Amino acid sequence: MSDPTMDATPHAAVNRPSGPYPSAAASDLYRAVWRWHFYAGLFVLPFLITLALTGAAYLFKDEIDMIVHADLKRVAIEDGAILRPEQLVASAITAVPGRAVRLTRPAAPHVSAEVTVAADDGRRMAVFVNPYSGHVLGARPDRSTVMWTVRHLHSLKYFGPVARGVIEIVAGWSILLVGTGLYLWWPRGQAGGVLSVRGTAKKRVFWRDTHAVTSVVVGGFIVFLAITGMPxxxxxxGKVNEWANGQNFGYPAGLRVDVPMSDQRLSETTQTSWSMEQARIPKVTAPSEGAIPIGLDAAVAAFDRLGLHAGYAVSLPSSPTGVYTGSVYPDDVSRQRVIHLDQYSGQPLVDMRYADYGPAGRWLEFGINTHLGQQFGLANQIVLLAVCAGIVLLAVSAGVMWWKRRPAKGMGVPPMPTDARAFRGVLAILIAGGILFPLTGASLLVMLALDMAGRRLRGRAGPRATL
Structure with a gap:
């Protein structure tokens, strides 16, 4: 939402208000906001393009995976019932020797079953099985489909924890970018560039207006995506998760979890929701001599009776004190649910539903589900696809504006205010944002220090700004 249509000289503004010339204080405030908007865009826009492109693809993860991996995920619908869970697991282990750790039930009649196997060779493999015949369709490393790759690129997970920390910084700066951009866009007597685009693509004003008008449409969505991406x-x-669900073994306060707990977390065994990342997995008390586990078939039958949504995953116990865990996270966030069963009695030890999340957990889970394009079906996907396209257009138009305005030498950073007091209001906003988002606050301080050092090295003429 930058507005680099103004030249480096303070009196050459393309979008100067048509009314009386603004006061010096207003002009200085505008320069201060514009300068920090420029810095925010300089840092954020490359990441926003990557996030927009990968996010746009991930909105259609199910559809794309079903096309790209049709040989593994799609089956012909046959008459009759599907095979028993234990039969499906047996077929998978025959093809990939090892220990079955999870079975993902078919979400629809045309979808294959997926068995996750800890293979004897040390790999963790996803084995796809025709649920009608038991025929193994193929196997590949767990979480290696096209859409898992896109998801890891989107979160920068491939690049380690430091890179993932950058996501938090980018989210905070994106909010700053929108806030400062809204101030720069705000009508000050001008008619063009508010809701209409002037000129042609050869002119700088065209790109300025395109940038401004697009930003008004997608700015609120950028803030929403930044906040819902923060979890x-x-x-x-991590800290908000601890605050929301960090007590009571990672479950929201008030939920009945008065059963023995292991040290293993749910996120270590299966895909889970954000609210359940800290949740511990229960354990059964030492079984009596001769106790016999109920088996996977009986566990799946119990999950069906308890009403788990279609397509749920079952994590198998890995020790005599382990449990069967059924978990599902469908498009409708209200159907999210996790159930832990005693592997000997088949009784539920913990039954966790969306309604059991705390207020913060429910709000964030709803936001995350919408962020993923799931909550409102196809309409959700189409709207966010348009937003992603708008974000790319914002980045491109900002780059074109800067290119057309840039000086022969230098970065073309917007001019400093003549009165440094104009920075005080901007700094108050920066400080407040830095407290709310610590990594963003730290990066703001670094940027401020670099800005001041750069000005001193350049030995700019005129009064030196002191904050």
């Missing part, structure tokens, strides 16, 4: 960040997301 996946290392520091902010």
């Amino acid at each position: 996946w960040s290392n520091i902010w997301g």
